[in-house]
Amino acid sequence: MRPSHVLAVDIGGTKLAAALVDPEGRVTAQDRVPTPNEPGVGGEELWQALDALLAKLVAGAGDPPLAGVGVGCGGPMTWPAAEVSPLNIPAWRGFPLRERLRARHPGLPVRIHNDAICVAVGEHWRGAGRGHGNVLGMVVSTGVGGGLILDGRLVNGASGNAGHIGHVVVDPGGPPCACGGRGCLEAIARGPGLVAWAREQGWRPDGRPGGSDATGVELAADARRGDPVAGAAMRRAGRALGIAIASATHLCDLEVVAIGGGLSQAGALLFDPLGEALRAHARMDFARRARVVPAALGQTAGLVGAAALVHAQDRYWSAG
Amino acid sequence: MRPSHVLAVDIGGTKLAAALVDPEGRVTAQDRVPTPNEPGVGGEELWQALDALLAKLVAGAGDPPLAGVGVGCGGPMTWPAAEVSPLNIPAWRGFPLRERLRARHPGLPVRIHNDAICVAVGEHWRGAGRGHGNVLGMVVSTGVGGGLILDGRLVNGASGNAGHIGHVVVDPGGPPCACGGRGCLEAIARGPGLVAWAREQGWRPDGRPGGSDATGVELAADARRGDPVAGAAMRRAGRALGIAIASATHLCDLEVVAIGGGLSQAGALLFDPLGEALRAHARMDFARRARVVPAALGQTAGLVGAAALVHAQDRYWSAG
Structure with a gap:
């Protein structure tokens, strides 16, 4: 054998x-x-x-x-x-x-x-990025991570850390990030960040008024049910993702951005505001051709x- | 021969x-x-x-x-x-x-x-980025452009446009950019953008009160002479550069960023606020090791x- x-x-x-x-x-x-x-x-x-x-x-x-x-x-x-x-x-x-x-x-x-x-490598090899030379694979979950394939190869960078899209700055005056910076994509779009923001705006997880362990997935479910604050939280995350992806697309001349992770299952609630912000900020001709798609391989x-x-x-x- | x-x-x-x-x-x-x-x-x-x-x-x-x-x-x-x-x-x-x-x-x-x-290739091959595998070369002048060398090779991207650091978003609510977007690095840090901002704040090029053809280089010279508005303009450009470089460093795990072009000759007036913003936003361990240096090869x-x-x-x- x-x-x-x-x-x-x-x-x-x-x-x-x-x-x-x-x-x-x-x-x-x-x-x-x-x-x-x-x-x-x-x-x-x-x-x-x-x-x-x-x-x-x-x-x-x-x-x-x-x-x-x-x-x-x-x-x-x-x-x-x-x-x-x-x-x-x-x-x-x-x-x-x-x-x-x-x-x-x-x-x-x-x-x-x-x-x-x-x-990101899995999605490039056999998933949503297959057949394209320039792909950013993202995971949006309790954190926001990613990997970069450029000119057909995985980019490692100086220390194997290339792909850290979660720490691209989307709002320099925005919320503090666990990394010590401010306004990173991850500070805004990670599940716990979204939950914290929604709570500040008055969101209370259904049936659990205290609910300190509410997750981004529950928030997305509430947004689907029409909760206005939960919906606003998803829009806020989507916009931040769209801005970061616009920056990455301009810098790296990407063809496909594949988004996976728990929060990506929010579907149009996340992808619609994402697309709107991306179209507003990714304006160079080459950048307008990039496509954002859901990851294909799941777990x-x-x-x-x-x-x-x-x-x-x-x-x-x-x-x- | x-x-x-x-x-x-x-x-x-x-x-x-x-x-x-x-x-x-x-x-x-x-x-x-x-x-x-x-x-x-x-x-x-x-x-x-x-x-x-x-x-x-x-x-x-x-x-x-x-x-x-x-x-x-x-x-x-x-x-x-x-x-x-x-x-x-x-x-x-x-x-x-x-x-x-x-x-x-x-x-x-x-x-x-x-x-x-x-x-960027010249600076990598024989200039300020020599000997490093992961380098962003930038030109800050009437526009803001660049090129990316990652894992020891020039990155081209889908259409040869990788390296467009000028259209990384540094302030989503910022000034409109010629590309059609808003808050791009180039919209803020390009020479004519700096001059326009300084004029709005009351800057008048020395001896040329009308002076519609004042340049970023003249602005930098006025900043060196202590003009407060010109100094504020250089700080604004430096901060925008620092934020964009922080994003690029997190995304691409860079070792060296080499900055050339006319405006880069402003020296500490530009590099000091740049370094301050970079240190505030590039907080991941790997990103803190990146160095920003003036380009070495000039014209x-x-x-x-x-x-x-x-x-x-x-x-x-x-x-x-």
Whole structure:
């Protein structure tokens, strides 16, 4: 049996997911477990949960010979060495993920990148950006992340951090951002940012007047039901996204912007004001040709993109 | 004699410049003429002026065998076919510059790119960005343009227009831009935009109370002499530049931003407020490492960059 599958891994704050992905980008087997992420969980305990998930998946698939291991993981991380310190996984701080996976899979390529970059790569390789040379893939959720494919190749930048569209400035006098700046796209359009703004305007999640754990997805649902403040919050996010995408399109001469993540499921409530702001600000002839589309691969985009770091290394992996 | 020199050309609204550039990026001969750009000048007349300039330069250098022809020209243009329609040269609209130069130099590579991109390439190859993989080169003058080198290569984008930092949005409610948008960097920081703003605030160019032809360079000179309105105008431009560079740095994970063009000669009057705004908005760890520096090559950057389209084609030319 030829070593044709990549073991793809997606490491997030709520779940660990793994899959076997064939050279065409098809997921032939997958599994997931909740991320052991309670206070007090140690780094080794988390690693063992991941190790068990991978062992079970590969054994269940008849232990096929592997072409390599591809991983998407929350940032920040050193890159390409991938000592990872995911913001939402406190148990791992400088955890040597690449080194550990290399020891687990001697002789195989092990390649790790930011989770939002893997989503962008997945959408470029087999999703909404397929066939285009210049694509921004975005994830709009509790944060706003992304990845850039330009001239047909994934852009890494100086430290593997290219694609951070969430920290493009859309309103210099706007709200403070967790990064320490002000008026970043993420400060306005991330789910919790939208919820905070809506609350200030008087929005109360249905049936939960206190509801400190209301999410952007609930806010979007209320907007669909006609709640005026929730609707205004979605318009505010859409406008911010449109302005940031206009800037990115002018700077990078993009053809397609593919938007995924929980908030993107708000549909026209988000995409209509986004399109309006984009048309107002992306005015150069070349920029008016860019299209903004919903991501196509859903939950598997990150796994498919992680696999592409090995399967399509000529386009998506330029590091050692 | 080995064909070692590139015939480099820089086509602007006020001058046509040409040079012979060796493989090390040294200019071994150069010449220039004013651009015949009066109303009524035809496209062929302009071509003949260019043809004469090139013939004189090459003959004066002993007619060396050439490795190719590299050209920077004002946009817009089709790319890479280079039918050029420079905004500030009305005589050329869809002029087939690449085709004409190919007919003039049969068998040689002829490569044409946007003039600001050639400046960025020159600064990357032999100037302030040398040795770095991720560089934004900018020209701040009567317009604001640029070029992007990422992961060691020039980025072209979908239509050769990547690098248009001038149309990154820095203030969504800001002044209208010639592109049809609002609050673009160029609308605020281009010389004529600064002059217009300073006039509104009561600035009068020294000794020329009417002075409709005052320039950004004069404004900068007045700022150096302590004129408060001129100083405020430079701060306004610097802040806008800092915000746009913060956005570009987050999106592209840049190491170096090299700023050239007439206005960049204002020195600390521009670079101090720029640095302040950049430090306020570029807060992610990776972005704080980026450096903003003055361009190093001055007037020859565009010629050196045009030559690099041939001399260093592995990095700077990916089209046919």
